[in-house]
Amino acid sequence: MKKIAIFPGSFDPFTKGHHDIVLRSLALFDEVIIGIGYNSTKKNRYFDIDLMVEKIEEVYKDMPRVSVVVYNELTSTLAKKYEAQFLVRGLRNTTDFEYENTISQMNRYLNGELDTVFLITSPQYAAISSTVIREVHRYGGDVDEFLPYSL
Numbered sequence: 040m041k042k043i044a045i046f047p048g049s050f051d052p053f054t055k056g057h058h059d060i061v062l063r064s065l066a067l068f069d070e071v072i073i074g075i076g077y078n079s080t081k082k083n084r085y086f087d088i089d090l091m092v093e094k095i096e097e098v099y100k101d102m103p104r105v106s107v108v109v110y111n112e113l114t115s116t117l118a119k120k121y122e123a124q125f126l127v128r129g130l131r132n133t134t135d136f137e138y139e140n141t142i143s144q145m146n147r148y149l150n151g152e153l154d155t156v157f158l159i160t161s162p163q164y165a166a167i168s169s170t171v172i173r174e175v176h177r178y179g180g181d182v183d184e185f186l187p188y189s190l
């Protein structure tokens with residue numbers, strides 16, 4: 040059976056830290072689906088969702104095992120729809136862990152066949168956060184160095 044993983048997130052924007060998680064996931068799974076969701080606590084996106092889909096698709100255009108979807112439902116429902124057995128999430132620090140631990144247990148409650156696989160960030164990307172990138176961009180700073188594409 041094909042091993043399919045969803046990498047869910049807001050990806051506002053998709054960063055080199057996220058890209059690193061996708062590349063490493065390809066060693067574990069046959070297919071990786073990047074799911075851009077509407078996080079209920081981050082209702083208003085800063086970067087346009089269609090622009091983000093376009094940029095991510097550009098990054099993976101030569102990697103047929105990676106695809107992108109936008110979703111507006113439970114991640115566990117999305118996983119069922121795509122017959123994905125795994126979710127992938129990245130961990131940078133204990134704050135990420137506290138949050139991820141709860142979400143992961145809830146996802147397992149909602150879909151008992153779904154396992155979340157956590158990849159610890161590569162040290163060179165540990166300080167990259169979408170929130171900080173948005174702030175830098177908002178005030179006119181150049182953020183391309185932190186992204187696997189140019190804006």
Ligand code: ADP
Pocket residue numbers: 047048049050051054055056057060078081127128129130131135159160161164165166167168169
């Ligand atoms: P969410 O809003 O769902 O937390 P994000 O787009 O912020 O979505 O992040 C998606 C996933 O990528 C999360 O698991 C997050 O911890 C992880 N992540 C974010 N930045 C990095 C990074 N620099 N290195 C590794 N993982 C990261």
